[in-house]
Every structure is written in C-alpha cells, then in structure tokens.
Amino acid sequence: MKVSELGEFGLIDLIRDIVAKSQNLERASWQKTLVGIGDDAAAWQSNGHIELATTDTLVQNIHFDLRLTRWEELGWKALAVNLSDIAAMGGIPSYALLSLSLPGELEVEDMSKFINSMVHLAGEFGVAIVGGNVAAAPNVVITVTVIGYSKGKALLKRSTASPGEQIAVTGYLGLSAAGLEMLQGKIISEPETNNILRQAHLKPMPRVKEGQILVEQGVKTAIDISDGLVADLSHICESSKVNARIKIEKVPVHPVVIANFPNHKELALYGGEDYELLFTADETIIARVKQALNCPVTVIGDITKEQLPTRVTVVDSKGNSIPYRKGGWEHFKN
Amino acid sequence: MKVSELGEFGLIDLIRDIVAKSQNLERASWQKTLVGIGDDAAAWQSNGHIELATTDTLVQNIHFDLRLTRWEELGWKALAVNLSDIAAMGGIPSYALLSLSLPGELEVEDMSKFINSMVHLAGEFGVAIVGGNVAAAPNVVITVTVIGYSKGKALLKRSTASPGEQIAVTGYLGLSAAGLEMLQGKIISEPETNNILRQAHLKPMPRVKEGQILVEQGVKTAIDISDGLVADLSHICESSKVNARIKIEKVPVHPVVIANFPNHKELALYGGEDYELLFTADETIIARVKQALNCPVTVIGDITKEQLPTRVTVVDSKGNSIPYRKGGWEHFKN
Numbered sequence: 001m002k003v004s005e006l007g008e009f010g011l012i013d014l015i016r017d018i019v020a021k022s023q024n025l026e027r028a029s030w031q032k033t034l035v036g037i038g039d040d041a042a043a044w045q046s047n048g049h050i051e052l053a054t055t056d057t058l059v060q061n062i063h064f065d066l067r068l069t070r071w072e073e074l075g076w077k078a079l080a081v082n083l084s085d086i087a088a089m090g091g092i093p094s095y096a097l098l099s100l101s102l103p104g105e106l107e108v109e110d111m112s113k114f115i116n117s118m119v120h121l122a123g124e125f126g127v128a129i130v131g132g133n134v135a136a137a138p139n140v141v142i143t144v145t146v147i148g149y150s151k152g153k154a155l156l157k158r159s160t161a162s163p164g165e166q167i168a169v170t171g172y173l174g175l176s177a178a179g180l181e182m183l184q185g186k187i188i189s190e191p192e193t194n195n196i197l198r199q200a201h202l203k204p205m206p207r208v209k210e211g212q213i214l215v216e217q218g219v220k221t222a223i224d225i226s227d228g229l230v231a232d233l234s235h236i237c238e239s240s241k242v243n244a245r246i247k248i249e250k251v252p253v254h255p256v257v258i259a260n261f262p263n264h265k266e267l268a269l270y271g272g273e274d275y276e277l278l279f280t281a282d283e284t285i286i287a288r289v290k291q292a293l294n295c296p297v298t299v300i301g302d303i304t305k306e307q308l309p310t311r312v313t314v315v316d317s318k319g320n321s322i323p324y325r326k327g328g329w330e331h332f333k334n
Numbered sequence: 335m336k337v338s339e340l341g342e343f344g345l346i347d348l349i350r351d352i353v354a355k356s357q358n359l360e361r362a363s364w365q366k367t368l369v370g371i372g373d374d375a376a377a378w379q380s381n382g383h384i385e386l387a388t389t390d391t392l393v394q395n396i397h398f399d400l401r402l403t404r405w406e407e408l409g410w411k412a413l414a415v416n417l418s419d420i421a422a423m424g425g426i427p428s429y430a431l432l433s434l435s436l437p438g439e440l441e442v443e444d445m446s447k448f449i450n451s452m453v454h455l456a457g458e459f460g461v462a463i464v465g466g467n468v469a470a471a472p473n474v475v476i477t478v479t480v481i482g483y484s485k486g487k488a489l490l491k492r493s494t495a496s497p498g499e500q501i502a503v504t505g506y507l508g509l510s511a512a513g514l515e516m517l518q519g520k521i522i523s524e525p526e527t528n529n530i531l532r533q534a535h536l537k538p539m540p541r542v543k544e545g546q547i548l549v550e551q552g553v554k555t556a557i558d559i560s561d562g563l564v565a566d567l568s569h570i571c572e573s574s575k576v577n578a579r580i581k582i583e584k585v586p587v588h589p590v591v592i593a594n595f596p597n598h599k600e601l602a603l604y605g606g607e608d609y610e611l612l613f614t615a616d617e618t619i620i621a622r623v624k625q626a627l628n629c630p631v632t633v634i635g636d637i638t639k640e641q642l643p644t645r646v647t648v649v650d651s652k653g654n655s656i657p658y659r660k661g662g663w664e665h666f667k668n
Binding site for chain 1: 335336337338339340342345346348349352353356363364366367369370371372373375376378380381382383385387388389390391393395396397428429431432433435436437438439440441442443445446449450453454456457460461462463464465466467468469470471472473475477479481483
C-alpha cells in the first residue's frame with residue numbers, strides 16, 4: 001500500500017502503534033511521557049515541571065509558494081505555527097531550534113530577512129533561538145522545534161472533552177484561507193483589506209497568552225485551528241470519543257471575509273491556518289474565559305455523546321443537519 | 335550574494351549574529367541560554383537542571399541515496415546522529431520528536447521499517463518518541479529533534495580547549511567514509527568486511543554512555559566526528575581560539591580500512607560521519623578516561639597556542655607539516 005492511500009492521519013496512527021508496542025522496553029522514559037503522539041505538543045514530566053515540545057515543517061510548494069510569500073513572512077510563520085502548538089497546550093514557550101534546508105542559489109539577503117523576522121516574533125514571546133542546523137537541499141524545507149513548559153500540572157489536551165460541554169473559539173475564522181485565495185489570484189482592490197488578508201495568512205499571531213489564560217480559568221480541552229474548524233474539532237472528538245455539533249450561524253466569520261468572499265462559510269469551516277484556539281468547557285468556565293480574555297470568544301456549538309460514524313455535525317438555525325464535505329487539510333489526500 | 339558563496343558555516347554565523355543582536359530584547363530567555371548556536375546541542379538552564387536540545391535533518395540525495403540505503407538504516411541513522419550530538423555534550427537523551435516529509439507514492443511497509451528501526455535504537459538508550467509531524471513533500475526530508483539533560487552542571491563544549499592539552503578520540507576512524515565508497519561502487523568481496531563497512535556508515539552507534547563518562551572524569555571539551563576529524567577539530571579550535579596539531583601516525587584508522595583502502599589516511603582525516611567523540615584534556619584526565627572507557631581511546635595530538643590562519647596542522651613522525659586539503663564536509667561547498 002502507498003502512503004497516499006493511508007493518508008496523513010493513517011501514517012500518524014501507524015507511527016503511534018509502532019511506538020506504543022515498544023513502550024515496555026523503555027519503561028523509565030515512557031512513564032515520564034504525559035502526552036505522546038497525537039496532540040498539539042508532547043508533554044514530558046521533568047524534575048519539578050512539565051516540559052512541552054513540538055515541531056513543524058514547512059515544505060516549499062506544499063506549505064508555501066515563494067512566488068506568493070516574502071521571506072520575512074516565511075520566517076515569521078515557521079515559528080508562529082509552533083508557538084501556536086504550545087499555546088494549544090496552555091504552555092509557555094522557552095526556546096526554539098531551526099533546521100533549514102535550502103538550495104545554495106538563494107540570496108543571503110533573503111536569509112537575513114527570514115531570520116530577522118523569526119527573531120522578531122521570538123522576541124514578542126521571550127523565546128530564545130538557541131540552535132539548529134543548516135543543509136543544502138533541492139527545495140526549501142524549514143523545520144522549527146519549540147520547547148516550552150507548563151506553569152502548573154494542568155494542560156490543554158485533545159482527549160478530555162465531555163458531552164454537555166460548550167464549544168468555543170477565539171477570534172474570527174476564515175481570514176487565513178481567504179488570504180490564500182487572494183494570494184492565488186482573487187482580486188481585492190481595497191489596500192487595507194488586502195493587508196488584513198495577507199497578514200492573516202502569512203503572519204498569524206499565535207494565541208500564546210490566551211492559551212495560558214484558558215488553563216488558569218479551568219479549561220482542559222483545546223486545539224489550535226490549523227487544519228480547519230471541522231477537521232480540528234474532529235481531532236478533539238476522536239481523541240475524546242465524543243461527537244460535536246456546530247451551529248453554522250454562530251461561527252464567527254470575519255467581516256472582511258463576509259464582505260468579499262461569497263464562500264465565506266466554507267472558508268471558516270474548512271479553511272484552516274487561522275491559528276485561533278478551539279476549546280470546550282462547561283458554561284460557567286466559558287463565561288469566566290469571556291471575562292478574562294481580551295479577544296472575542298464565541299460559543300459555536302456543543303459536545304454530544306459518541307455516535308459513529310460522523311463525529312462532527314453542522315446544523316442550521318432550525319437544528320437541521322447541513323451536508324458538508326469531510327475534513328479539512330490532510331497531507332497526501334489534498 | 336548567494337548562500338553557496340557564503341557556505342554552511344557562513345550561514346550559521348549570519349544566523350548567530352542576527353540572533354545575538356536581539357538578545358537584549360528578551361533578557362529572561364537569553365539569561366537561561368547556557369550554550370547557544372554553534373555547539374553540538376543547545377543547553378538551557380531549566381528549574382534545577384540543564385536541558386539539552388539538538389536537531390538534525392537528513393535530505394534525500396544530499397545526505398542519503400534511497401538506492402543505496404535501506405529504510406531501516408535511514409530510521410536508525412536519523413536518530414543516531416542526534417543522539418551523538420547529545421553524547422558530544424556529555425548529556426543523557428530523554429525524548430525525541432520526528433518530522434517526516436515524504437512523497438505519497440512511498441510504500442507504507444517501508445515506513446514501518448523506518449519507524450521500527452528508529453524505535454529500536456531509541457529503546458537502546460531509554461529514549462521515548464513522543465511526537466512530531468508528517469507532511470507530503472516531493473522528496474524525503476527527515477528531521478529528528480532530541481531533548482536531553484545533563485546530570486550535574488558540567489557539559490562538554492567546543493569552546494574550552496587550552497594550549498598544552500592532549501587531543502584524543504574514541505574508537506577508530508575512516509570506517510564510515512570507507513563504507514560510503516563501498517556503497518557507491520568500490521567492490522569489497524569479503525562479506526564480513528562488507529557488513530562492518532555498511533554498518534559503520536548506515537547504523538552508527540552513538541557514544542552516549544562514553545560522553546557521560548568523559549564528563550565524570552573531568553573532560554570539558556568535546557565534539558562528535560560528523561564533518562570529519564580535521565573539520566571537527568577546526569570547529570573546536572575556532573570556538574576555543576587555539577590551534578591543534580595532529581600526528582598522522584597516531585590516528586587510529588580501522589584495520590579493515592587500512593587493508594582495503596589505499597586512501598585510508600585521507601578517509602580517517604576528512605571522511606566524517608564516524609560519530610566517535612573527539613576531545614581534549616590534560617594528560618592526567620586522559621589517562622583516567624582510558625581506564626574508565628570500554629572502547630579504544632587514542633591520543634592523536636595536542637592543542638597549541640592560537641596562530642592564524644591555519645587552525646589544524648597535520649604532522650608526520652618527524653614533526654614535519656603535511657599539506658592537506660582544507661576542511662571536511664560543508665554544505666553548499668561540496
């Protein structure tokens with residue numbers, strides 16, 4: 001069988017199964033693994049605190065197109081997506097490693113822009129860039145690893161959602177996917193709108209502070225929206241063995257997207273890369289979170305009992321289920 | 335200017351300079367950086383212990399050729415090179431992240447072999463594989479990150495060599511480069527020799543235990559041999575601002591390499607990827623290390639005062655300098 005038939009999530013399951021089989025052989029290290037393969041970041045019981053670690057790779061022509069992306073945007077985004085994974089655990093990022101593979105014919109000046117921008121974003125969160133690796137390669141591949149920690153014992157996981165909980169999301173959705181449509185050719189004549197869309201897709205601001213506040217307010221379950229709202233909610237549902245119902249009219253689509261994109265609902269549901277936090281908790285906690293956060297928090301649905309095969313249902317204002325295409329971004333399938 | 339004109343080490347210097355300029359902005363995180371860009375691994379002051387972190391990328395057709403390498407060998411090597419970086423700091427590896435980018439037309443069975451082999455090596459050192467990332471890509475790119483720690487406050491660094499110290503190396507050199515020559519077409523008819531060479535190049539065993547013993551015995555300066563003996567010794571010399579002299583007849587070339595490769599001295603000096611530990615210390619400490627280690631330890635020269643431009647001199651038995659080509663492996667230059 002080919003990897004493309006198995007798909008991204010099938011391949012992750014395969015890796016997880018092989019790793020799980022080996023756990024008895026190396027007991028000490030496995031006992032310290034608090035969260036292993038299949039969450040936003042791994043969590044590890046260190047002396048006196050919980051370490052968090054995450055890594056993400058951007059591949060040229062898969063994750064980005066150098067004809068559409070400036071180097072400073074790429075440096076920013078490569079770090080931002082990893083900081084977002086630490087945010088989705090409710091953690092505090094400490095330091096980062098950069099592994100950069102690229103063709104030798106690239107301009108040194110572009111590399112400077114790339115690094116300067118990454119360092120700038122790192123500085124926003126007090127993150128030090130402490131090491132890494134450079135290598136020649138036929139196309140650009142950027143891997144960033146971020147190590148962080150959790151203040152206390154609490155973490156935001158994917159596996160702890162319960163029926164009856166509300167589902168909420170920070171900020172607005174659909175902006176990043178709309179930005180990509182614009183970069184790929186859709187004409188947006190208004191310069192300010194153009195900026196907002198470009199920034200959303202290429203220079204997302206990870207919700208690091210917000211993730212920590214979610215933990216402080218008692219939230220236990222969260223993920224960042226990278227694959228898309230429906231896809232990422234499905235990840236929570238699979239990990240937690242529950243179902244979820246999204247009320248389509250509640251989904252906070254950004255006004256700029258509504259105004260310029262007739263397919264705005266679709267962009268918000270499936271677009272991905274918004275790097276907002278999607279979380280579940282009971283009503284009281286969500287009310288506290290709304291008070292505590294400085295950004296919009298919108299309740300978009302609720303967690304229900306497990307009922308297979310469909311994990312996530314999207315309903316209209318009358319509660320009728322709306323047919324939708326499955327999932328969001330999946331490598332090897334898209 | 336192109337990256338190829340700047341070279342691998344020029345690009346690393348550029349990154350280090352940009353990062354260094356930003357240090358005032360993010361004081362808390364920089365104060366905790368004990369060892370930053372430019373050593374085998376980064377070291378970070380955590381609560382009560384020192385964290386170590388390293389990442390390394392293998393790119394198809396740059397670092398490996400799938401026509402010459404089995405998937406199980408690739409899985410082993412991708413982790414081994416990172417464990418070797420932790421070994422070169424005298425640290426203990428704890429857990430690993432794997433970021434795997436690959437074309438969808440690859441066979442799932444090959445991926446299983448790859449992961450099983452990586453998990454096998456991880457088990458040898460009690461390392462847990464706790465997370466990572468998979469993505470589609472036009473060619474295979476494997477990035478492994480290993481996080482570890484140091485037992486006490488002592489570390490093996492590149493910057494602490496002093497004039498008068500001896501230079502020593504574990505094990506034998508040249509085997510890995512000889513293995514590569516064999517894989518690329520040189521005929522070795524003896525099956526056992528063939529095995530030794532193949533294993534040396536594709537399934538190196540990192541000197542993790544040995545690195546820890548070096549620290550215990552008071553060694554302060556070490557690097558693992560990945561770029562080549564002369565190149566890696568040059569890295570120590572540059573970091574420590576010293577020179578070094580290698581006595582060519584002392585370099586421990588493996589008997590199999592001597593017997594089969596007329597260019598054996600060159601393979602041992604420049605070949606690289608032996609993943610042995612190269613270290614410096616005074617005579618008393620080296621004598622203790624020889625007692626404490628179970629592998630061969632050979633003194634191959636000594637550290638001398640800084641005298642530019644040439645960092646490393648290779649001398650014959652009469653003390654006459656032997657001309658040699660500069661450096662070992664350098665990305666964008668080779």
